[in-house]
Amino acid sequence: MTFMRRPAWWSVLLTALGVLVFARLGVWQLHRADFKDELLRRYAAAAGAPxxxxxxxxxxxxxxxxxxxxxxxxxxxxxxxxxxxxxxxxxxxxxxxxxxxxxxxxxxxxxxxxxxxxxxxxxxxxxxxxxxxxxxxxxxxxxxxxxxxxxxxxxxxxxxxxxxxxxxxxxxxxxxxxxxxxxxxxxxxDKDPSAIYLRVHTLDLSSMPPARHRAYAFQWFTFAIAAVAIFLFLHRKKRRSTSDG
Structure with a gap:
């Protein structure tokens, strides 16, 4: 005996499409985080380059x-x-x-x-x-x-x-x-000990650092899981009420 009612084709399609989109967005955010991590590594290495x-x-x-x-x-x-x-x-x-x-x-x-x-x-x-x-x-x-x-x-x-x-x-x-x-x-x-200025070489990723991309990826993956959970919830079989004869 199954615990689910047979879903309409369009609900299956919409859920599958939503899960696919959310998952792809999550993967894309992870790729952006890796890309910016690599930028930061290159930037750090540049400070000691010839x-x-x-x-x-x-x-x-x-x-x-x-x-x-x-x-x-x-x-x-x-x-x-x-x-x-x-x-x-x-x-x-x-x-x-x-x-x-x-x-x-x-x-x-x-x-x-x-x-x-x-x-x-x-x-x-x-x-x-x-x-x-x-x-x-x-x-x-x-x-x-x-x-x-x-x-x-x-x-x-x-x-x-x-x-x-x-x-x-x-x-x-x-x-x-x-x-x-x-x-x-x-x-x-470059840094100069005799200069009055404080010089710190930093790459400006403050608007979207790697950690924020990973946070957005987690959010998108959560949406994908939520879409599946909502689909299952809406199509569960309701228990039939019983009464004492």
């Missing part, structure tokens, strides 16, 4: 790789950008970015000088003066910080004085603000 000339990768950086480069040129010392939401900001500090003109080039390279700690107040920290002479920089050539929803639109376009502050930093917006072309990535400078 230096290479910036010109070799400037316009066409390798996909899913983060070259460590050396570049010579000059800072645009009067054009400073402050990122007001760095992850290691515990005292109201800012991440400082400055355009850099590589020697014999026309495009600008955005340079991440590092994190400048604050003093626990809403007042931005005092920026040290930038060198105006020729500089040789070394660091990782990596994507810019992630962007998000900007309430009110482009914050840089509304500001007329420098330094300019934003909670997101988009290379296209910076290029428009500077009225010139930028390289497709930015330079995150």
């Amino acid at each position: 230096l290479q000339p910036f010109d070799a990768v400037a316009d066409q950086p390798p996909v899913d790789a983060y070259p460590r480069v050396r570049v010579q040129g000059h800072y645009l010392t009067d054009r400073v950008y402050l990122l007001d939401n760095p992850r290691h900001d515990s005292l109201g500090g800012v991440e400082v970015f400055v355009p850099f003109l590589p020697a014999h080039q026309q495009k600008l390279l955005l340079v991440d000088l590092g994190f400048l700690p604050g003093n626990g107040t809403d007042t931005p920290p005092q920026l040290p003066p930038l060198p105006s002479d020729a500089q040789t920089l070394e660091g990782l050539y990596q994507p810019s910080p992630g962007t998000g929803l900007e309430m009110g639109g482009n914050a840089l376009a509304r500001q007329t004085q420098w330094p300019k502050t934003s909670i997101y930093l988009d290379l296209h917006q910076v290029a428009d603000d500077l009225h010139t072309a930028l390289y497709p990535r930015m330079l995150s400078l």
Whole structure:
């Protein structure tokens, strides 16, 4: 004797389809988690990689790789950008970015000088003066910080004085603000014990780290199990009530 009623064909089809979709989404999330784990491993390995000339990768950086480069040129010392939401900001500090003109080039390279700690107040920290002479920089050539929803639109376009502050930093917006072309990535400078800036090489996966992908995978697999459980519940045979004669 079976414990289930014979289900309609369409209920079997819908349940099977739902289980298949949920399971595929769960597997896809697991694959994304593995992919980002590999990105993080490559990024960690890049910090100790040999230096290479910036010109070799400037316009066409390798996909899913983060070259460590050396570049010579000059800072645009009067054009400073402050990122007001760095992850290691515990005292109201800012991440400082400055355009850099590589020697014999026309495009600008955005340079991440590092994190400048604050003093626990809403007042931005005092920026040290930038060198105006020729500089040789070394660091990782990596994507810019992630962007998000900007309430009110482009914050840089509304500001007329420098330094300019934003909670997101988009290379296209910076290029428009500077009225010139930028390289497709930015330079995150190597650590320097003599620098006032805190420099921590991190790949910005804060919006969707591997752990979150795995959490979503668990959620999708749970939905698949729930679909089966609901199907069984709805098609169980009800017990016939008995009464004493």
